[in-house]
Amino acid sequence: MFRFRCLALISLLWPILTTAGMSSEDWQVSGFTSLGLGRMQEPGLEFLGYDNEKWRAKGDSVLGLQLNADLAERLSMTLQVVSRGYNQDDTDSFEPELDWLFLSYHLNSAWRVRIGRMRTPHYLYSETVDVGYSYVWARPPIDVYSTILSTFSYFDGADIRYLTHSNHVDIDLQLFSGYMKRSRDNLEIKVEPMIGGNISLQWEQWKLRYGLIYDRTDIRLQPTANFASNLDAVIAFDSSYQSVKDALNADDAWYRYQTLGLHWDGEAVAIISEVFDIRNTDDGFQNDAHGWYLSAHMPLGKFTPYLVRGAFTNEYNLDAFATVNNSLQSFPTGQPGYEGFDTFRLQALDRLELNNYAQSTWTLGLRYDLMSNVALKAEWQRFDFHSNSSGQITQNAQDASSHAALTTLIIDVVF
């Protein structure tokens, strides 16, 4: 259905594109690419496909192409296709994805409407998160630009933007609504509707941004997944496992996302800080999260060193944890004839732990602007894990470290 709607949108645009009689000056083609290398310092941990075995290149590598076309007076179209080496959802590596495809129309000097597919404007850099050249870091700080939101990176719908200027303050208001549907880790995720807005105030070197989004989210284990069918069998055997099933599904639950960002772009030092809070109204899938970061960078000619401190917490359903842990205590693993049940319980615990974690990070890096459209970056990032978890890092070994470090080298290009 999702792809069908995209095709429907393109087919709606096609007659406009083919009959507009545009000259080459009405088209602007541009693009961006990043090639990254990364390696974890500790064995048994993985992040963005990076591990300790060797330097790997897919985690931050991306290629994007964008087309801007003036269709008529005040009417334009933007199309952006992005191919990523590493995807958080079930998209294959380097499979091109349509991230932007919208029509934009200026009603007057202050109001503009867009309809089509757009990036979800969660944070300051959500709309250019793949365009490494547009920010100083190797990637936006993961304590806020966390992996859990990557699945919600774009939506199909409409927005309206109001832009005005008063006493040298630029006021930028955006209201939007739409829907999205994607799949990840055997989960089917549907958001309908997504309703939100944000306001930015910019004066001199300051920018202050507040965002609020409400969305009704349906998250379900795909019925075809082995784990889901095993879960139903276990519930028939032990009804207390219903809480585990509840914890892995969100039944049209309303989520509230709040974000606050501050950017001071001084000539000697620049400060960027963002904080977010996610609340879920569903008692079963208690996927509440909050995080923050504070970043400082210092432009020194072509060099820009930076330092970032941040933290992130994601809280899952504690009742479900208790169910599995109580079961493991009262009926320890290793009983003859119950090997399948043991495997299932450990899988359930892994799935719950995967989404119940806390971490803090330190990031130290250097950006070097090699050419007018090329930047090189070297970054070292340390993760400290809390709540007996491994944060946003995937743990592949039983006895992994309480901390991790990731080294990243990236070249970013825009063209």
Next chain:
Amino acid sequence: MSGRNFSRAITLLVSLLFIPWAWADLAIIVHPDNPQQSISKHQLRLIFLGRMPLFPASGEEIIAFDLPESDSGYETFYRNVVELEGTRLKRYRAYYLFSGRGKLPRPTDSNAAILQQVADNERAIGYVDSRLVNEKVKVLLTLPER
């Protein structure tokens, strides 16, 4: 004339002789039929950052033109009017373009190209060396070089 003042005068003379472009004022130009009669520095900043899409006087969509980055007028304009330069400007432009907010000013290869574009298009606006302005364009504002 003291020795120091004489030295300064010689330096100024040499500068004028060998790098005259470094002292050129910038003229903000539009098509003669554009009803816009003046423009402020703040409005220019908004236009070239993509934050003002339409001419205030006519409501017509703006097409802004840039000098090439290698031209000293480009750096002068962005430093003095837009108040961004170097890597900060480049990062902002990448952010703006790929965030779906709009289009960047169109690049050209010379002052002459901007003069031609503005003379041909009522929706165009650009900045050029003020000494090159001709009767085919209208000057909205002249910006001292410094």
